[in-house]
Amino acid sequence: MKKVMLSLGLVGFLLGLTACGGSNSASEEAPTELVVSTWGFAEDFFRSEVYAPFEEEHNVKIVLDTGNNAERLSRIEQGSSKVDVIYLSDYYAQQGIEAGLFETIDHSNIPNIDEIYEMAKAPLGAEYGPAYTVAQFGIAYNPAATDLEISSWADLWNSELARNITIPGITTTSGPMFLDVASRVAGEPTFNEDAAFEKLVELNPNVVTEYGGTSEFVNMFVQGEIAAGPIMEMFFSQVQDSVEEAKFVSPEEGGYAVINTVNIVKGTENKELAEKFINWHLSKEVQEAAAISKIDSPVNTTLDLTEEEAAGLTYGADVVESLILLDMEFVNENNDTWIDRWNRELTK
Secondary structure (H helix, E strand, C coil), X not given: CHHHHHHHHHHHHHHHHHHHHHHHHHHCCCCEEEEEEECCCCHHHHHHHHHHHHHHXXXXXXXXXXXXXXXXXXXXXXXXXXXXXXXXXXXXXXXXXXXXXXXCCCHHHCHHHHHECHHHHCCCCCCCCCEEEEEEEEEEECCCCCCCCCCCHHHHHCHHHCCCEEEECCCCCCHHHHHHHHHHHCCCCCCCHHHHHHHHHHHHHHEEEEECCHHHHHHHHHCCCCCEEEEEHHHHHHHHCCCCCCEEECCCCCCEEEEEEEEEECCCCCHHHHXXXXXXXXXXXXXXXXXXXXXXXXCECCCCXXXXXXXXXXXXXXHHCCCECCCHHHHHHHHHHHHHHHHHHCCC
């Protein structure tokens, strides 16, 4: 009888352990998968500073869909990817909005939006995603390669720079910005297409070639093929690494805002989680880490960076709020016409 009681007790004990184990397993739910579409650069930084803390706090597994803007947007249009959150430049994000690919958002669900620059809160409309970084399109030049002290967009038209500059092609992200530059240099208070193209024809004697990618600009600059040209500030460090005396200029007429946005893809089953993710990326913690690591210029206004930390970044309300922001809806409406005209009138 004692043996039976002992056996029953042991069984009860084991069943108790099993029940406890079962209870733990039930409470340890499998993580929710959040698919994030992004460029894939600086992945080590984003894994450790952005993705991992969010995964741990929200029981999430972040899966990346990487590629350039056009590739990733195309995959969403075709329905060939199950993306929840997508990072895009404003030019491509506007295309996504017009194609009806994004969920509208409620700013009250993303409270950190209240802490970012005004221009970053709703660059493409209040119903769509904010900018998480803003950079500047300005001018890089080498004082050792020209006697001209460059301080304005208009200086690029100076004959002192004959056959000594490059400009972005019209199909690049900054191409429409430089078209607007030409209109402003022509003295137009609002964009004037005819005046812009006439001014660009005047610029042709100074242009060695157009560039299609930043690497082309950097190579020409480093090898002394050009003395100056328009470039995004975020890439200027690549120039200065090889040409220490190089300078970046925020032109007197104004630099241009280069904006990257984050949006939620229509049809996601994880909208609430996606909003929390966007809120996390706008937090002081993430924005500061990205700025100090020289990954992205911050939009969060609560940061207080040292001069050394801010070096090379588009930083500070006085700088950011002075930037010219193009109307991307207008750009998309007219870009095909501009490309055709550029190819007919300017391409040699």
